[in-house]
Amino acid sequence: MAETVLLLQNFHEKIKTKTTQGNGLLYGIPCGTTIVILGACFNNTEKLINAEAMICKLPSGVQKLGLVEVNNEANLTDFPNSCQMEFQGFILMKDIKSERIQLKKMVQHNFHTVPFNVIDSNEFNSLVMTMRVKGNFSLGVSDTGELQNCIHHLKNQITTNEWFGVKIDESENCITEKSLQNNKNSISELSVDTSSKSKIDLNLSVLEPKSQNVGDDLKSMVYTTELPLTKKQNKLCINICIDALCITWKKTAQSVFIENIKQCIINYLSLYYDAYCKEMSAMSVLKSYHFSPEPLGHPLTIIYSKSKKDDIHESEREKLHILFDLPLNQPYFRKGCSITSHNLISKTCPITNVHVGLSPSGLTNGKCVVIKRNYSYFHYMQNNFNDSGWGCAYRSLQTIFSWYLWQGYTDCKVPDHKDIQECLVKLRDKPKSFINSKQWIGSNEIAFCLDEMIGVQCEICHISSREELVNYGSKLEAHFLFNDTPVMIGGGQLAHTIIGTHFNREEGEIRFLVLDPHYIGKDDIKSIQSKGGVAWRPITFWEKNTFFNLCLPKSPKVAY
Known part of the structure; x- marks a missing residue:
């Protein structure tokens, strides 16, 4: 069956008007034979920006789809044969001189042109659900190396625990992976306030029973994580406040819903560890900030030190602007630009x-x-x-x-x-x-x-x-x-x-x-x-x- 490829209008406009050369990674959301290309992360060797490393800031569910190339004569003549043999994704090319935009895909060792349609943000949001996942993990560690091991163990624990569950929109409606087995209903049927104008469709709190003896009494779940740590003195308790975003198709079956949430948390733990290593200070409280820049048309998450002022993160913000090809004369990733901050301003x-x-x-x-x-x-x-x-x-x-x-x-x-x-x-x-x-x-x-x-x-x-x-x-x-x-x-x-x-x-x-x-x-x-x-x-x-x-x-x- 032929694929249906949709290009988010925000990204299409950005590529249409882009007049500087660059290359990077395409990202988007696949679902069966339908694929939405949301945007691109651009490399920058001068600023040491690697698009591959930055894609983790995007919501869970967003995947790398291929490459983007913008230059004066965009074509595939210089694309190495060895890469052609291995490459399976899309390549979006923009010829600056002719302003021509092409989308190609490897089919049987040859690149074929792929037609695409452009959709605006409203159409995109009607197809997907954006979920905010929150929870807490307390880890006792003595150094950064041990933190890495603990997070690795925690990821494995989350992956294999079938009793892992979530509570929806602070209600009593709790669900686990086990309770959703073989449920083919779509996640759009879950409790959602359709009248809300928020950028978040569904708020989820992570839950896990202390023991499997809790059975089906999900209301009594209390979140706790105990890891087999070595008995060293002077342990430092690190409280990881999970606050992550997940985008998934509304027609996704509820039977795989929890798997998506698990992957969301696993991705967040990697993002948290990277942020912790950058801070290199146990005294820094790290906090998630969710942003939804209008030129992008979709949200992303950045972890900053809660106590540090915006000036400290100036270099990181500059890299993000270059990465997503955003203008440097306008702020998008200051703490006050976050979705939460804007919601508070709207109220006051x-x-x-x-x-x-x-x-x-x-x-x-x-x-x-x-x-x-x-x-x-x-x-x-x-x-x-x-x-x-x-x-x-x-x-x-x-x-x-x-x-x-x-x-x-x-x-x-x-x-x-x-x-x-x-x-x-x-x-x-x-x-x-x-x-x-x-x-x-x-x-x-x-x-x-x-x-x-x-x-x-x-x-x-x-x-x-x-x-x-x-x-x-x-x-x-x-x-x-x-x-x-x-x-x-x-x-x-x-x-x-x-x-x-x-x-x-x-x-x-x-x-x-x-x-x-x-x-x-x-x-x-x-x-x-x-x-x-x-x-x-x-x-x-x-x-x-x-x-x-x-x-x-x-x-x-x-x-x-």
Whole structure:
């Protein structure tokens, strides 16, 4: 039966636009005669990046499928005959000159072209189930060598234990390999909250009975692992907190479900051991961070030291960006970019990216540039706090601050009005009586607070009239392209936030994409857009006889 090959749209777009040479490994998820190619890991000899070693960071269930080659004349003429005899996977080739993409596969010692279809993330997610597997292992070891032996023994124990089980979504629904024998129902029939918008379809807790005498009373399972360790003194107890991801096809039979989970844990133990050896410190608590970068379209897991700041992992993040061919001017693997962190931000911050779906600016020519990354929209009267008439610049600061929070550049909460006032008093910019007052602030105060709170530098531009705003079209355009941060504009006693421009240099016309903090109403995107909370504005939107200040926050030097 012929294979059906599907290419994830995110990866297809990446290969289409890739103009630099490179090679690496294709990875994806096979299921019978259907194969989804998710992406590629690229080698880099200069940075000592080996794609083979990095593929373990992908969810369990994702496998190496073949090779990828991008160059100026992509063909198989230089592929060694000896490799052709042994090679069994796919080869995806991109010719940079012609922009042609081909997928080949070895069939009877010859490479044949394989047709493929492109699917988007929604289609892919409808085919698979993403599971988060959690559990704990306590190991007593005296050195790294013994840890390796213990982990090896633990892998064997997991593989051979038919009573190994999991509990689904913190419910009482527990299943073991033995209980699922010969069960041909698909895993999609397991208890899943289909209404959830989470990137995780199923949360599983690993269980194992203390003895097989527990029988079928799965509710009494208590997880414990005891290994035959030698009786040495000064043993160090290492608690391995399993937190791994597994992707499997929804039509997978439940009879092999536990096998998939076992393999997920075994893969994680290898990943954990590698991370432990890198840290070489028993005092470092290691933690899993799950990420789902939008350009990739799928999740992956990285283990970092829980206590160490992002700066310590800068080199590793750079390698990951190169490995997955991600831009270096945007963060994807900072701790604050993890799925868990973004879920927490969503709960504590208001609605995000309210400009999405807005009608065009109205200009037909020129260049349109809008910030690409997440922000939260703050406005009057949010959280039942009455700042109507004086709090617009505070709200603009909160919107700007949220941008840094969403990108993982800070783990500080978005400051409230009192936090901002206390910061300015601390800096001696304001007297103590300023705290709990209803006095407004401006662009300089926003710059002071961003510098003090999260170390962000800002550029302040003084503009004599609204007509002069046209002269700043190129500057704002460059700012949004290279910094991508929201910009505060203050004129008179009013403040607004600019998140994009549409600039026609030839005609001297410009439109500004403006977030209006004076909006009062529900945090509903339809209401916000219909009532002018976000809109494209001409320069006549601002008062004629006044001067303005622009506050342009900078993105960090090390963006990733």
